[in-house]
Amino acid sequence: MRQLAAALTPGWLGCRWESAADLPTGVDAAVGRPLPVRLGDASAGAGAGFPVVVPFVGAGHLAIDADARDPAVARWLRGVLLRALAALPDGALRVAAVDGATLGAVFGPFRAMVDAEAWPRPATDLPGFQQVLAEAEERIERAQAGASDPSVLLVCVAAPPEGAGRTEWSRLAAIAHAGPAAGVFLLLAGYPPPQHPGLEAAPRLENCTHLTAVGGGAFAVSDPPGPHRFGADGSGLPVPVRLAAGPPDDLVEAVCRRLAKSARVQASTDFAALMPAEIWQESSAQGLRTVVGREGRADCVLALDDATPHWLVGGRTGSGKTVFLLDVLYGLASRYSPDELGLYLLDFKEGVSFAEFTPTAVDPSWIPHARTVGIESDREYGLAVLRALSREMTRRATELKRAGVTKLADLRAGRPDVAMPRLLAVIDEFHVLFEGNDAVARQAVALLEELARKGRSYGIHLILASQTISGVEALFTKTESIFGQFPLRVALAGGGGILDELNDGADDLPIGAAVVNAAAGIPGANRVIRFPNADAGSVTAQRHLLWNARPPGDAPPAVFAGYAEQHPDQDPTFVRLTPDVRRRRALVGRAVDVGLPSAGFTLEATPGSHLAVLGTSPVGADILYAATAGLARQHAPDTARFLLAPLVAAADDAADATAAAITAAGHSCETVTAAQFRARLAELAQSGNAGSEPTGGTTYLVVFGADSASSLLAASDPTTYRSGRDDLRDVLANGPTHGLHLLGWWRTLSRFADDIGSTGGEIGCLVALNLPANDVGSLLGDYAADWRYRPNRALLIDRHENRRALIVPYVRPGTLDQGDDLA
Numbered sequence: 001m002r003q004l005a006a007a008l009t010p011g012w013l014g015c016r017w018e019s020a021a022d023l024p025t026g027v028d029a030a031v032g033r034p035l036p037v038r039l040g041d042a043s044a045g046a047g048a049g050f051p052v053v054v055p056f057v058g059a060g061h062l063a064i065d066a067d068a069r070d071p072a073v074a075r076w077l078r079g080v081l082l083r084a085l086a087a088l089p090d091g092a093l094r095v096a097a098v099d100g101a102t103l104g105a106v107f108g109p110f111r112a113m114v115d116a117e118a119w120p121r122p123a124t125d126l127p128g129f130q131q132v133l134a135e136a137e138e139r140i141e142r143a144q145a146g147a148s149d150p151s152v153l154l155v156c157v158a159a160p161p162e163g164a165g166r167t168e169w170s171r172l173a174a175i176a177h178a179g180p181a182a183g184v185f186l187l188l189a190g191y192p193p194p195q196h197p198g199l200e201a202a203p204r205l206e207n208c209t210h211l212t213a214v215g216g217g218a219f220a221v222s223d224p225p226g227p228h229r230f231g232a233d234g235s236g237l238p239v240p241v242r243l244a245a246g247p248p249d250d251l252v253e254a255v256c257r258r259l260a261k262s263a264r265v266q267a268s269t270d271f272a273a274l275m276p277a278e279i280w281q282e283s284s285a286q287g288l289r290t291v292v293g294r295e296g297r298a299d300c301v302l303a304l305d306d307a308t309p310h311w312l313v314g315g316r317t318g319s320g321k322t323v324f325l326l327d328v329l330y331g332l333a334s335r336y337s338p339d340e341l342g343l344y345l346l347d348f349k350e351g352v353s354f355a356e357f358t359p360t361a362v363d364p365s366w367i368p369h370a371r372t373v374g375i376e377s378d379r380e381y382g383l384a385v386l387r388a389l390s391r392e393m394t395r396r397a398t399e400l401k402r403a404g405v406t407k408l409a410d411l412r413a414g415r416p417d418v419a420m421p422r423l424l425a426v427i428d429e430f431h432v433l434f435e436g437n438d439a440v441a442r443q444a445v446a447l448l449e450e451l452a453r454k455g456r457s458y459g460i461h462l463i464l465a466s467q468t469i470s471g472v473e474a475l476f477t478k479t480e481s482i483f484g485q486f487p488l489r490v491a492l493a494g495g496g497g498i499l500d501e502l503n504d505g506a507d508d509l510p511i512g513a514a515v516v517n518a519a520a521g522i523p524g525a526n527r528v529i530r531f532p533n534a535d536a537g538s539v540t541a542q543r544h545l546l547w548n549a550r551p552p553g554d555a556p557p558a559v560f561a562g563y564a565e566q567h568p569d570q571d572p573t574f575v576r577l578t579p580d581v582r583r584r585r586a587l588v589g590r591a592v593d594v595g596l597p598s599a600g601f602t603l604e605a606t607p608g609s610h611l612a613v614l615g616t617s618p619v620g621a622d623i624l625y626a627a628t629a630g631l632a633r634q635h636a637p638d639t640a641r642f643l644l645a646p647l648v649a650a651a652d653d654a655a656d657a658t659a660a661a662i663t664a665a666g667h668s669c670e671t672v673t674a675a676q677f678r679a680r681l682a683e684l685a686q687s688g689n690a691g692s693e694p695t696g697g698t699t700y701l702v703v704f705g706a707d708s709a710s711s712l713l714a715a716s717d718p719t720t721y722r723s724g725r726d727d728l729r730d731v732l733a734n735g736p737t738h739g740l741h742l743l744g745w746w747r748t749l750s751r752f753a754d755d756i757g758s759t760g761g762e763i764g765c766l767v768a769l770n771l772p773a774n775d776v777g778s779l780l781g782d783y784a785a786d787w788r789y790r791p792n793r794a795l796l797i798d799r800h801e802n803r804r805a806l807i808v809p810y811v812r813p814g815t816l817d818q819g820d821d822l823a
Contacts, residue, residue, distance in 0.1 A: 001050035001051065002050055002051060005038065005050070005051035005053050008036045008053050009036055009037075009038055009051075009053055010028055011023055011024075011027065011028035011087060012025065012028050012082075012083050012086040012087040013028050013029065013035070013036060013037065013038070013083055013087050014038050014051075014053075014083075017079075017245070017247045017248060017251060020086075020247070020251060021251060021254065023086070025085075025086045025087075025090065025255065025258065025259065026086070026087075026088065026089040026090045026092075027087075027089075028086075028087035028088075029058075029084075029087040029088050030088075030089075031058070031088060031089065031092045031150060031151070031152060031183075032058060033058050034055040034056070034057075034058040034059035035055070035056050035057040035058045035059070035084060035087065035088070036053045036054070036055055036056065037053065037054060037055075037056040037057075037062070037080055037083060037084065038051050038052065038053050038083075038244055039052045039053070039054055039062075039209075039211065039221065039241055039243065039244065040052055040076070040219075040241045040242050040243040040244040041241065041242055041244070042237060042239045042240070042241045043218075043239060043240060043241075043242065052221060052237065052241050054209045054221070055209075056080070056084065056185070056187075056209075057084055057088070057093070057152055057154065057185050058152075058180075058185075059180065059207070060180065060185070060207040060208055060209060061176055061179070061185055061186035061187070061188070061205060061207055061208040061209070062080065062186070062187050062188070062208065062209050062211070063186065063187075063188040063189075063191045063192070063205060063208050063209070063210050063211070064076075064188070064189050064190075064191075064210075064211040064212075064219065065190065065191065065192060065193075065210070065211065065212050065213055066189065066190065066213050066219075067101055067158065067159035067160070067189045067190030068099065068101060068102065068106045068158035068159050068189050068190070069101045069102065069159060072217060072243055073189055073243070074102075074106050074158065074189075074246070075243075075245060075246025075247075076243040076244060076245075076246055077106065077156070077158060077187070077189055077246075078106070078107075078109065078110075078246045078247060078252060079244055079245070079246040079247050080187060081095065081110070081154075081156060081187065082247050082251075082252055082255065084154065085255070085256075085259065086255055086259075088152070090259060090262045090263070091118070091151065091262065091263060091296075091297045092150070092151050092152055093151070093152050093154055094118070094119065094151055094152065094153050094154070094296055095110075095113070095119045095154050095156050096119070096120060096123075096132045096135055096136070096153065096154070096155050096156070097110075097119065097120075097122035097123070097156045097157075097158070098122060098123045098124075098128065098129050098132055098155070098156070098157040098158065098159075098160070098161065099122045099123070099124055099157075099158040099159060100123075100124060100125070100126075100129065100157075100158075100159045100160050100161025100162060100164070101158065101159035101190075102158070102159070103124050104121070104122035104124055106122075106158040106159075107122050107156075107158070108249075109249040109252035109253050109256070110252060110256050111253075111256070112253065112256040112257045112259075112260040113256050113259065113260055113263070115260065116260035116261075116263045116264050117263075117296075117513070117528070117530065118259070118260060118263035118296065120528060122158075123161070124161065125161050125162075125163075126161045126162065126163040126164060126168075127502070127523050127524070128161070129157075129160065129161050129164060129168065130168070130523070130524045131505075131523060131524040131525075131526060132155055133155075133168065133171045133172070133175065133524070134524035134525055135153070135526075135527070136153060136155055136175050136179065136184050137171070137174075137175065138525070138527075139153055139182055139183070139184055140175065140178050140179060140182040140184055142182075143181065143182035143183065144178075144182070149183060149298060150298075151183065151296070151297065151298065152183045152184075152185065153183060153184045153185070154185050154186075154187055155175070155184070155185070155186050155187070155188075156187045156188075157186075157187070157188045157189060157190065157191065158189050158190075159189060159190045160190050160191065160193060164193075166200060166202075169192075169202040169203060170203070172186065172188075172191070172205065173203045173205055173206070176205035176206050176207055176208055177206045177207070179207075180207055186205070186208065188205075191205075192204070204223060205223075208223060209221060209222075209223060210222050210223045211241070211243075214240055217242060217243075218240035218241060218242055219240065219241050219242075219243065220236055220237070220240060220241070221236050221237040221241055222236030222237070223236065263297070269293060269294045269530070269531075269532045270532045270533075270535070270538065271327065271330075271532050271533070271534050271535055271538040271539065271542075272538050272542075273532070274290070274291045274292070274293070274327055274330070274331050274532065275330065275331065275334045275542060276334055276335050279334045279335070279337075279545065279546065279549060280334075280335070280336065280337035280340075280549065281335065282335040282336050282340070283336075283340060284336050284340040284341055284421060284422040284459070285408075285409055285412040285413065286305060286409050287303050287304055287305025287306065287409075287422075288303065288304040288305065288332055288335075288336065288341065288422055288424070288461070289301055289302070289303045289304075289305075289335070290302065290328060290331035290332045290335055291331055292324070292327055292328055292331065292529065292531055293327070293514070293529040293530050293531035293532065294529060294530050294531075295516075295527055295528070295529045300516065300527070300529040302328075302488065302490075302516065304422070304424065304461040304463075305456075306407075306409075306456055307487070307518075308487050308488040308518055309455060309456035309461055309462075309485070309487075310452055310455070310456075310461055310462040310463070310464070310485055310486045310487075310488070311462070311463045311464070311486060311488045311489070311490060312463075312464055312465075312469070312483065312486045312488070312489045312490070312498045313325065313463060313464070313465040313466075313489075313490045313492070313495070313498070314465070314466060314467065314468065314469070314489070314490070314491050314492065314494075314495025314496070314497055314498035314499075314506075315465075315467065315491070315492030315493060315494055315495035315514075316467055316492075316493060316494025316495065317467065318511070319492040319493040319494050319495060319509075319511060320492055320493075320511055320512055320531070320533075321428070321465055321492055321495075322353045322428070323531070323532075323533055323534045324490065324492065324514065324531050325353065325426060325428065325463070325465060326353075326356065326534040326539065327531050327532065327534055328463070329343065329345075329357075329367075329426065330534070330539065330542055330543075332369075332424070333367055333369045333546055334542065334545075334546065336369075336421075336422075338368045338369050338421070338550070338551060338554070339419060339421055339551075340421050340422065341369050341421050341422055341423075341424065342369055342370075342371050342421050342422070342423045342424070343357070343367070343369045343370045343371060343423075343424055343425075343426070344371055344372050344385055344388075344389065344423065344424070344425040344426070345357060345370060345372070345373045345374065345425075345426050346373075346374040346377050346381070346382050346385060346425070346426070346427045346428065346430075347374060347375055347376065347377060347428045347429065348374075348376070348377050348379075348382065348427070348428065348429040348430065348432035348433060349376070349428065349429040349432070350376055353375075353428050354373050354374075354375060354426075354428075355373075355375055356539060356543065357370045357373050357543075357557065358370070358373050358375075358556065358557060358559045359556050363540070363543075365543050365544055365547035366543075366547060366556045366557060367543060367546055367547070367557075368546060368547065368549075368550035368551065368554050369546075370557035371423075371557055371558070372385060372388075372557055372558040372559075372560070372594050372595070373557050373558070373559050373560070374559075374560045374562070375559070375560065375561045375562065375563075376561065376562035376563050377560060377562055378560075378562055378592050378793070378806065379432065379433050379435075379440045379441075379444070380440060380592045380593075380806045381560050381562075381592045381593070381594075382427065382433040382444065383433070383440055383443055383444050383447070384592065384593040384594050385425065385594055386425075386444060386447040386448060386451065387447060388594045389423065389425055389447075389451055389455075389460060390447050390450060390451065392423065392460070393450075393451065393454060393455060393458050393460055396408070396420065396458040396459070396460075397454075397458060399411065399418065399420070400457075400458070403415060403418075406457060407457050408420060408422070408457065408458055408459035420459060421459070422459040422460070422461065423459060423460045423461070424461045424462075424463065425451075425460070425461070425462050425463070426462075426463045426465070427462070427463070427464050427465065428465045428466075429465070429466055429467070430464040430465065430466050431466045431467075431468065431469065434475055438786040439786045440786060445475060445478055445482070448462075448482055449478060449481055449482050452482050452485035452486070453481075453485055462486075464486070467494070467495070468497045468498075469483065469497060469498055483520075484520070486520070487518055487519065487520050488516070488517070488518050489515075489516075489517045489518075489520065489521045490514050490515070490516055490517075491505070491506035491509075491514060491515040491517070491521075492506070492509065492513070492514045493506070493509040493510065493511055493513070494506075496515075498521060499515070499517060499521035500520070500521040500522045500523060502523050503517070503521055503522065503523040503526065505517070505523070505526040505528070509528075512530055512531060512532075512533070513528060513529065513530050513531075514528070514529055514530075514531060515527070515528055515529075516528075516529055558594055558595040558596065559596075560592070560594075560596060563792070564808075565792065565808075565811050565813070565815075566589060566590045566596075566808045566809070566810055566811065567810065567811065567812065567813060568587070568626040568629065568630065568810045571587075571590060571598055571810075573587070573597075573598040574587055574598060574626070574630055574810075577630055577633040577634055578633065578634070579633075579634055579635055579636040579639075581634050583602050583603075583604065584602070584603050584631060584634045584635075585600040585601060585602050585603070585630070585634075586600050586601050586603055586611050586627035586628075586630065586631055586743065586765070587599070587600035587626060587627060587630040587810070588600055588601070588611070588613075588623050588626060588627055588767055588794075588796065588807065588809060588810060589623070589626075589767075589794060589796070589807035589808050589809040589810050590807060590808050590810075591796075591805050591806070591807050592793075592805070592806040592807060592808060593805075596808070599796050599805055599807040600627070600630075601764065601765035601796075601798055601800075602800070603631070603736070603741050604736065605736050605737055605739070606736055606737075606800075607733060607736060607737075607762070608732075608736070608761075608762060608763060608764030608799065608800065609736040609741055609764055609800075610732055610735075610736070610741055610742040610743070610744075610762070610763045610764060610765070611627060611741075611742070611743045611744070611763070611764075611765045611766075611767070612742075612744050612745075612746060612752065612756070612763045612765070612766050612767070613744070613745040613746070613766075613767045613769065614745075614746050614747075614749055614752060614766060614767065614768050614769060614771055614775075614779075615747065615768060615769025615770045615771050615789075615794075616747045616748070616769075616770060617769045617770050618650050618651070618654075618815060619769055619794070619809050619811055619815060620651075620745040620747070620767075620769055621650065621651035621653075621654035621655070621704050621705075621745060622654055622809070622810060622811045622812050622815050623745070623767055623794075623809050623810060624651075624654065624658065624702055624704060624743055624744075624745050625654045625655075625657050625658045625661070625810075625812065626810035627743055628642065628644075628658050628661070628662065628700065628702050628743060629657075629658060629661035629662070629665075631700060632661060632662045632664075632665035632667055633665055635665070635667065635697065635698065636666075637665065637666025637667065638666055638667060638668070638697075639667075639697040639698070640667050640697045640698045640699070640700065641667065641668050641670075641697055641698070641699045641700070642662045642667060642668070642669045642670070642699075642700045642702060643670050643672055643680065643699065643700070643701045643702065644658060644659055644662075644669060644670070644671045644672065644702050644704070645671075645672040645673075645674075645677050645680075645701070645702065645703045645704065645706075645709075646671065646704045646705070647674050647677065647703065647704055647705040647706065647708045647709055648704060648705030648708050648747075650705070651704030651705055651745070653812075654704065654812065655671070655704050657812060658702065659671060674708070674709065674712075677703075677709055677712070678709070678712050678713065678724050681701075681713075681724060681727045681728060681731065682722075682724070682727045684699075684701065684727070684731050684735070684740060685726075685727035685728075685730040685731050685734075686727075687738075697739070698739040698740070698741070699739060699740045699741075700740075700741050700742075700743060701731070701740065701741070701742045701743070701744075702743045702744070703742070703743070703744040703745065704745055705745060705746075705747060706744040706745060706746050706751075706752075706755065707746045707747050707748050707751035707752065707755075709724070710751040710754055710755055712724060713725045713727075713728060713755060714754070725754075725755055728755060728756070729756070729757075729762060732756070732762035732763065733762055742763075749771060749775045749778075749779075761799075763799075764798070764799045764800045765796070765797065765798055765799065765800075766779060766796075766797040766799070767794050767795070767796055767797070767807075767809070768787070768789075768794060768795040768797065769789065769794050769809070770789045771787075771789060772789070773785070773787050773788060776795065779797065780797065780804075785804075792808060792809070792811075793806060793807070793808060793809075794806075794807050794808075794809040795807070
């Protein structure tokens with residue numbers, strides 16, 4: 001019997017501890033084959049005895065009814081665990097430990113495996129025990145769904161925690177039944193627990209060898225699995241067994257240090273390892289999947305599909321949130337072609353998280369999947385992106401109805417000719433979009449809720465990333481209806497707020513690690529992964545690979561850089577202006593919207609076709625320059641006349657540039673001094689055919705700093721009693737009918753109100769620069785209007801179309817560097 005036992009347990013499986021230090025690890029057993037383990041020695045009487053060897057990992061489970069508070073049981077448990085760990089190939093055995101009696105002290109000699117993150121920390125309470133059971137159950141479910149995992153998961157319980165009861169025992173019984181086929185095995189001390197009167201006994205476990213205390217430190221062995229019955233009647237081994245001695249702690253520590261070093265090497269990964277061998281080989285018909293890191297030594301694959309349509313990502317500053325998002329996005333963009341995936345990327349923080357996806361002056365490449373990229377985005381731009389996605393979802397809903405299906409996957413299966421890629425919107429620091437309780441926040445919440453509820457059916461997915469989701473006022477009543485649609489949570493260091501309040505799994509995460517929870521953050525569903533740093537060299541190489549493979553004619557994404565100036569000569573619409581237009585527009589900037597469309601006002605022969613810019617910022621002069629230069633391009637040479645009145649020194653440079661642009665377009669340009677302005681205004685007002693010129697063209701009166709002439713305009717003629725304001729108002733009322741339009745910049749609202757009237761009703765287009773909210777409210781007749789002035793922004797108010805739009809005003813290079821409060 002001793003010879004047979006020695007043959008069954010070579011090397012680490014049966015060695016004497018004093019001779020084990022020099023044995024190589026990982027060569028005594030193979031994954032997938034039964035691993036024999038020595039329980040101890042059976043006594044046959046009169047001093048005779050023999051080793052007891054039973055099949056363990058690969059064939060069944062072990063359970064002993066005494067727990068590790070008995071030192072002999074603790075030593076035996078460590079011995080069984082060490083033999084399995086050292087015999088199997090490096091990294092083949094992952095241990096999920098539970099110690100409800102000694103706070104993890106039983107597993108103390110194995111701490112190097114925990115420090116190397118090859119094993120999780122031992123669970124010491126009931127929630128931790130439940131989480132271990134959930135991990136085992138999830139692995140079994142993945143195996144039953146066809147997923148393969150070459151490693152073995154061993155649930156090792158030194159003592160069940162306080163509070164464990166029938167629910168936990170039933171879960172253990174289910175794991176014992178289904179576990180071996182999925183590579184999940186049990187090593188249990190303290191099971192079955194003592195039976196209390198009136199309570200149902202814990203079930204005996206299938207495929208399990210039970211050791212039952214019989215007194216005097218001896219145990220009876222029973223219930224072996226399958227063909228390995230110990231007695232002819234199946235009752236067990238008919239002799240008592242004394243547990244094998246455990247290894248010394250220093251031996252366990254030495255072996256674990258050796259294996260932990262190997263585990264660190266095997267668990268490490270880099271950005272390139274996440275990328276597929278060949279790009280664009282996957283179909284997104286059923287969803288999107290990518291490798292995001294390593295879970296132990298296995299790849300961690302996450303999906304955006306019907307089961308996990310949207311993700312929440314949380315992490316404090318410096319936790320690697322941006323790095324994780326880049327890993328995900330590059331992984332997806334490398335697996336799916338632009339015909340299979342479109343990206344909408346928004347960043348609301350002061351950084352360049354998504355600049356990688358756009359062409360720059362340094363590197364002209366871009367990611368061909370990107371539809372729009374917002375860098376330091378305005379909330380209004382985020383709202384515009386959500387509106388664009390909502391419109392696309394409505395369009396797709398119509399397509400699905402026509403095809404008689406309800407899901408994108410069904411449409412793609414029946415109509416492979418229909419181009420309908422999955423769309424992914426990633427919003428970093430998304431809480432900024434919902435700050436406050438204004439109209440932008442309310443509209444954004446409504447759109448987000450609609451996309452979260454319906455998006456999965458139409459192939460539209462969301463990844464929201466932030467440091468926290470608490471304290472956002474606009475989301476107080478929508479937390480469940482919105483975030484309930486985000487089953488997958490990824491919590492990085494400091495990001496535990498996106499998990500259930502009872503889930504502290506992310507509390508002690510190091511940088512580069514994350515908790516992945518696919519059950520909306522509830523305790524017991526955590527998986528700890530590591531993700532690599534997205535080093536600049538690897539990212540650049542992958543971007544160039546994707547860019548060089550882009551389809552012919554692929555255009556770069558629409559980029560909104562919140563800090564960027566907008567120069568008129570950089571706007572394609574402005575550059576393409578010609579006299580061949582149906583209606584002339586005064587272009588003043590670019591709208592904060594997807595694609596940054598040009599923003600302006602149509603000047604027609606209707607009352608109110610004038611433009612007023614309001615605010616002390618010198619940007620007002622640049623807006624008049626851009627509007628006037630653009631109008632000059634929309635007239636054939638010598639068919640329009642321009643009267644320029646530079647009334648303030650701050651506008652001299654802009655006025656000179658305006659005159660040069662008018663002349664370059666082939667038109668006459670007259671500069672009017674402050675002393676001449678009153679007389680010329682009277683001539684225009686008193687002319688029976690105001691604005692009519694010998695050429696029959698249009699006249700534009702462009703006034704830089706009109707507020708400086710308010711005192712002059714207020715004075716009345718002693719003969720006619722007409723004031724300059726009367727003439728100005730006549731020009732405003734009658735001028736458009738006769739081809740005369742005013743473009744003016746007033747630095748103060750009070751002077752504007754004195755000159756035009758309290759609401760400026762005769763002017764159809766207003767551009768508000770650095771005006772207080774109350775002043776804008778008085779112009780709109782709506783003191784609840786949402787407006788706050790901020791750098792490099794303006795509010796376009798089009799009274800003819802009853803619309804308001806946030807714009808980035810046109811400026812000449814260098815204007816915002818002159819100490820302007822909008823800089």
